[in-house]
Amino acid sequence: MKPAAFTYHRARDIEGATRLLAELGDEAKIIAGGQSLVAMMNFRLARPQHLVDISGLTGLDGMRGHPDGALHIGALTTHHAVETAPSAVLGPGFAVIRDAMRWIGHLPIRTRGTVGGSLAHADSTAEWCLLAVLLDAVLVAQGPGGERRIGAADFFHGYYTTALEPDEILVEVVFPRPAPRAALTEFAERKGDFATVAAAVDLDLAPDGGTVRAGRVALGGVAPLPVRVPEAEEVLGRGGPAGPRLFAECAATAADSVDPPTDDSNGSAHYRRVLIRTLVARACEEAISR
Numbered sequence: 001m002k003p004a005a006f007t008y009h010r011a012r013d014i015e016g017a018t019r020l021l022a023e024l025g026d027e028a029k030i031i032a033g034g035q036s037l038v039a040m041m042n043f044r045l046a047r048p049q050h051l052v053d054i055s056g057l058t059g060l061d062g063m064r065g066h067p068d069g070a071l072h073i074g075a076l077t078t079h080h081a082v083e084t085a086p087s088a089v090l091g092p093g094f095a096v097i098r099d100a101m102r103w104i105g106h107l108p109i110r111t112r113g114t115v116g117g118s119l120a121h122a123d124s125t126a127e128w129c130l131l132a133v134l135l136d137a138v139l140v141a142q143g144p145g146g147e148r149r150i151g152a153a154d155f156f157h158g159y160y161t162t163a164l165e166p167d168e169i170l171v172e173v174v175f176p177r178p179a180p181r182a183a184l185t186e187f188a189e190r191k192g193d194f195a196t197v198a199a200a201v202d203l204d205l206a207p208d209g210g211t212v213r214a215g216r217v218a219l220g221g222v223a224p225l226p227v228r229v230p231e232a233e234e235v236l237g238r239g240g241p242a243g244p245r246l247f248a249e250c251a252a253t254a255a256d257s258v259d260p261p262t263d264d265s266n267g268s269a270h271y272r273r274v275l276i277r278t279l280v281a282r283a284c285e286e287a288i289s290r
């Protein structure tokens with residue numbers, strides 16, 4: 001399939017791009033890596049009349065740590081750049097982010113697809129969306145009126161829908177603090193596919209290294225957007241030895257607390273609950289083995 005006809009605009013700077021987006025309104029779409037948008041256009045699921053190409057904008061890629069412990073990642077950074085980032089940038093505190101990249105599609109997709117594109121596309125099983133929700137990321141958008149900072153909890157609105165306005169460009173994602181005991185794991189029918197279910201956890205261990213004091217649990221593929229699971233987090237918050245018993249209880253609670261879609265092409269709600277039990281426990285084990 002070929003896309004419907006469109007007019008191509010190459011953005012030279014962010015201000016010009018946001019002005020153009022404001023002028024063109026709903027008829028325009030930003031294109032970054034094109035790894036999701038072009039497929040949707042080819043299938044005629046998206047028919048923008050104008051494409052505003054931001055891939056040549058300078059200053060929107062790269063990763064930098066902040067003295068307060070936060071990690072800033074530019075929207076045009078590719079998945080592969082994160083996957084191969086030196087440990088001076090993505091050390092033990094953010095290893096969960098680097099390790100999660102291997103789950104995204106195949107190498108050619110990771111070398112072109114961008115962090116900002118993934119977050120703006122807002123697939124509920126996308127690794128970046130799950131990481132943002134798990135780690136309370138802040139998404140920085142720029143529009144004609146200036147910059148706006150949006151917490152991940154308010155950014156995702158539903159299937160492929162976010163808080164971004166049509167004339168706003170996502171410029172950066174900020175992960176506010178290191179998460180040295182976090183892990184993301186998932187199941188997909190074939191390697192490189194979007195996950196059927198993805199699970200991510202961030203554990204807080206006591207100084208003895210063997211006792212869980214608190215934790216966060218996030219799931220993708222069980223709702224229109226990635227979700228935290230407070231009931232499972234409550235199990236971790238009660239505390240206890242970091243081991244199979246606590247992790248199995250947390251995983252079972254997570255499976256019982258969500259309401260996965262029934263019988264779409266990826267499997268039944270029951271099937272997803274079985275996956276949740278396995279994946280949450282596995283993510284906990286991986287998190288403590290870091």
Ligand code: FAD
Pocket residue numbers: 029030031032033034035036037038039054075076103104105106109112113114115116117118120121123125126127128164168169170171192193194195
């Ligand atoms: P584009 O395709 O260019 O744009 C996607 C959407 O985001 C468009 O609506 C566009 O207007 C908007 N957009 C892009 N950049 C911005 C910005 N800076 N500000 C505002 N809006 C913006 N992804 C996963 O997460 N996990 C997977 O397992 C996975 N598997 C894949 C398998 C295949 C075969 C393919 C083709 C893709 C897969 N992807 C997967 C998608 C991939 O990660 C894409 O890179 C990503 O979803 C979109 O990034 P992009 O830069 O290509 O965005």
